[in-house]
Amino acid sequence: MYAFDFHRPATLRQANSLVGKLGDAKILAGGQTLLPTMKQRLASPSAVIDLSGVPELAGIEQKGRNLVIGAMTSHAEVATSALVTAALPGLAALAGGIGDPHVRHKGTIGGSIANNDPAADYPAGLLALGATIVTNRRKMPAAEFFTGMFSTALDEGEIITKVIVPIGAKFAYAKFRNPASRYAMVGVAVGKKGSSVVVAVTGAGSDGVFRWTEAEAALGKRFNAKSLDGITNPAAKDLNSDIHASAEYRSHLIGVMARRAVTGATAK
Amino acid sequence: MPKVSMTVNGKRVSADVEGRTLLVQFLREHQRLTGTHVGCDTSQCGACVVHVDGKAIKACTTLALSCEGANVITIEGVANGTELHPMQAAFRTHHGLQCGFCTPGMIMAAIDMVNRLGTDLSEETIRHELEGNICRCTGYHNIVKAIQAGAAAMGGMKVAAE
Numbered sequence: 012m013y014a015f016d017f018h019r020p021a022t023l024r025q026a027n028s029l030v031g032k033l034g035d036a037k038i039l040a041g042g043q044t045l046l047p048t049m050k051q052r053l054a055s056p057s058a059v060i061d062l063s064g065v066p067e068l069a070g071i072e073q074k075g076r077n078l079v080i081g082a083m084t085s086h087a088e089v090a091t092s093a094l095v096t097a098a099l100p101g102l103a104a105l106a107g108g109i110g111d112p113h114v115r116h117k118g119t120i121g122g123s124i125a126n127n128d129p130a131a132d133y134p135a136g137l138l139a140l141g142a143t144i145v146t147n148r149r150k151m152p153a154a155e156f157f158t159g160m161f162s163t164a165l166d167e168g169e170i171i172t173k174v175i176v177p178i179g180a181k182f183a184y185a186k187f188r189n190p191a192s193r194y195a196m197v198g199v200a201v202g203k204k205g206s207s208v209v210v211a212v213t214g215a216g217s218d219g220v221f222r223w224t225e226a227e228a229a230l231g232k233r234f235n236a237k238s239l240d241g242i243t244n245p246a247a248k249d250l251n252s253d254i255h256a257s258a259e260y261r262s263h264l265i266g267v268m269a270r271r272a273v274t275g276a277t278a279k
Numbered sequence: 280m281p282k283v284s285m286t287v288n289g290k291r292v293s294a295d296v297e298g299r300t301l302l303v304q305f306l307r308e309h310q311r312l313t314g315t316h317v318g319c320d321t322s323q324c325g326a327c328v329v330h331v332d333g334k335a336i337k338a339c340t341t342l343a344l345s346c347e348g349a350n351v352i353t354i355e356g357v358a359n360g361t362e363l364h365p366m367q368a369a370f371r372t373h374h375g376l377q378c379g380f381c382t383p384g385m386i387m388a389a390i391d392m393v394n395r396l397g398t399d400l401s402e403e404t405i406r407h408e409l410e411g412n413i414c415r416c417t418g419y420h421n422i423v424k425a426i427q428a429g430a431a432a433m434g435g436m437k438v439a440a441e
Contacts, residue, residue, distance in 0.1 A: 012299040012301070013299065014297060014298065014299055015298050015299060016298055017281060017298030017299075017342065017344045019344060019345065019347065039342075039345070042340060042341065042342065042345070043322060043340055046301075046322075046340050046341075046342070047321055047322060047340060050320070050321070058298075059298065059342075061342070061344070061345050063345050064347070087334070110411070111325070111410045111411025111412075112335060112388070112391065112392070112395075112408055112410075112411055113322075113325060113328055113335045113336050113337045113388065113391075113411045114322060114337065114340075114411060116334040116335060116336050117336050117337070117340070117341065191323075193410065
């Protein structure tokens with residue numbers, strides 16, 4: 012890899028002051044995307060600020076009707092947390108399906124959403140759950156946070172500190188995995204809270220995660236996989252086509268994964 | 280150059296490294312522990328799996344400086360003197376290898392699997408849990424058998440120690 016400066020602050024305050032001082036720095040969370048990206052020179056920051064030494068950013072707690080997940084909480088911790096498993100088993104399952112066991116020990120929820128890979132799992136899940144992203148400067152709903160492929164509402168120097176996930180929703184995520192990379196070829200997250208239904212699609216959209224509003228309307232009337240039978244899948248012209256799957260195939264998979272997610276969300 | 284200190288296989292070690300030095304480079308080139316292999320260098324293959332603070336991770340996708348103060352176990356640290364770890368012994372007994380390149384990562388992943396999921400592992404669980412470790416020789420059959428036997432032997436080891 013090319014040479015860069017390395018910083019490992021011990022507190023969020025130190026991290027804040029470093030990002031302010033170092034113009035061209037990248038924040039390192041679990042590193043499972045950033046480090047491979049740097050090896051390929053797709054990113055080449057002159058400095059890296061590693062947040063793994065900031066204890067206040069890790070951990071999961073329940074506060075009232077919310078789960079509060081620290082940005083540096085690993086996928087393995089979310090997948091095996093007793094709190095998450097009890098309150099939102101679909102979210103634990105989503106985290107347990109990211110990458111492989113070793114990647115899940117390092118990769119973090121904050122890193123995943125800051126990167127907003129168009130095939131990542133968390134963006135769809137957090138959109139469907141109506142989560143709130145908290146940074147060192149502000150709070151914003153997931154719907155405002157994810158703004159497009161590899162892009163978010165984060166400003167320069169803004170650090171995600173935690174994610175607030177409301178509990179009590181019917182929620183499931185169904186993913187058709189690329190067998191080699193284990194990223195979502197298509198992943199669909201479905202969340203239902205009261206009469207409001209969100210269907211969020213990852214892996215397929217040419218501009219990252221998106222909502223399938225026709226499916227939301229149909230499921231809002233009756234929350235059953237059969238409600239999707241009369242709905243046309245999202246049009247192939249708006250979807251990705253690559254060596255793994257054509258846009259037409261992805262369009263088909265969205266319908267299949269959405270039905271699986273609805274069935275999963277209604278299962279006891 | 281910044282200095283990093285950590286415990287590797289029970290021994291306190293430290294060295295001056297660069298920001299870009301990967302944990303796997305620190306282990307192989309600074310500590311001369313060449314049992315941890317670099318296969319793909321893209322976090323796909325799992326030949327570089329070691330345990331950091333009790334968890335299996337890919338040492339090719341971890342910076343050495345991020346491991347300041349950590350407790351690292353590599354394949355060189357699992358045997359008890361000249362007595363192989365039960366998982367190593369099981370890989371030998373069941374011939375869970377051909378060329379052997381992936382074996383250190385396989386064994387470290389297998390021990391982590393037992394630490395997380397217990398000693399009674401089904402074939403299905405083992406195959407699923409091995410998705411971060413690639414073997415290009417064996418077709419996995421004997422690796423799965425070795426892990427199942429090694430896990431059971433680790434169970435016996437714990438019982439015997441109690």
